[in-house]
Amino acid sequence: KAGVTQTPRYLIKTRGQQVTLSCxxxxxxxxxxxxxxxxxxxxxxxxxxxxxxQRNKGNFPGRFSGRQFSNSRSEMNVSTLELGDSALYLCASxxxxxxxxxxxxxxxxxxxxxx
Amino acid sequence: AxxxxxxxxxxxxxxxxxxxxxxxxxxxxxxxxxxxxxxxxSGEMIFLIYQGSYDEQNATEGRYSLxxxxxxxxxxxxxxxxQLGDSAMYFCAMxxxxxxxxxxxxxxxxxxxxP
Numbered sequence: 001k002a003g004v005t006q007t008p009r010y011l012i013k014t015r016g017q018q019v020t021l022s023c024x025x026x027x028x029x030x031x032x033x034x035x036x037x038x039x040x041x042x043x044x045x046x047x048x049x050x051x052x053x054q055r056n057k058g059n060f061p062g063r064f065s066g067r068q069f070s071n072s073r074s075e076m077n078v079s080t081l082e083l084g085d086s087a088l089y090l091c092a093s094x095x096x097x098x099x100x101x102x103x104x105x106x107x108x109x110x111x112x113x114x115x
Numbered sequence: 116a117x118x119x120x121x122x123x124x125x126x127x128x129x130x131x132x133x134x135x136x137x138x139x140x141x142x143x144x145x146x147x148x149x150x151x152x153x154x155x156x157s158g159e160m161i162f163l164i165y166q167g168s169y170d171e172q173n174a175t176e177g178r179y180s181l182x183x184x185x186x187x188x189x190x191x192x193x194x195x196x197x198q199l200g201d202s203a204m205y206f207c208a209m210x211x212x213x214x215x216x217x218x219x220x221x222x223x224x225x226x227x228x229x230p
Contacts, residue, residue: 100148106160
């Protein structure tokens with residue numbers, strides 16, 4: 001079956017612009033999480049959605065937002081881009097996120113470069 | 116505070132030999148899950164193995180096994196019979212119970228397998 005699909009794979013944006021990243025989870029998966037990966041900060045949790053509701057949010061400014069649609073696809077938006085937002089953004093999906101062993105399957109990520 | 120520590124930034128191993136990647140964690144929860152992921156240069160995070168805090172047996176998945184020492188709060192990954200394709204970044208991650216849906220990642224270990 002198809003894995004987690006993230007689009008686009010690469011993106012170059014200018015400071016001050018906004019960007020929208022997309023994630024299509026594995027069919028049947030209803031939980032979608034987003035992570036930011038940078039060389040300096042490593043992998044950091046952004047937020048998690050289940051049935052169109054945000055259940056968990058990481059420590060990121062309000063410029064970072066997300067949403068989930070009724071078909072479980074998710075988007076994240078970053079407004080007023082800063083150079084420090086350059087990162088690999090990873091999306092992960094799971095059936096429901098419960099129990100603890102519920103596996104997370106990651107996509108290949110979107111590499112965002114802010115210039 | 117919850118934290119994952121991986122003290123080996125980089126490691127070498129000879130092909131066909133076994134290697135152990137270290138991971139220690141800190142949590143005050145009694146219920147938690149520990150994960151290992153592999154990240155090749157393509158960026159995708161590949162799930163390797165899971166260990167629950169209440170699991171009495173060490174987890175195994177093919178050539179991967181997890182050396183779980185609860186009292187020492189360590190969850191080391193053992194890769195047996197290393198292959199060239201094992202060269203990648205390896206991340207240890209933890210998820211706490213009690214309604215948390217986020218993974219906390221360590222800083223990772225870069226493994227290079229020598230022919």
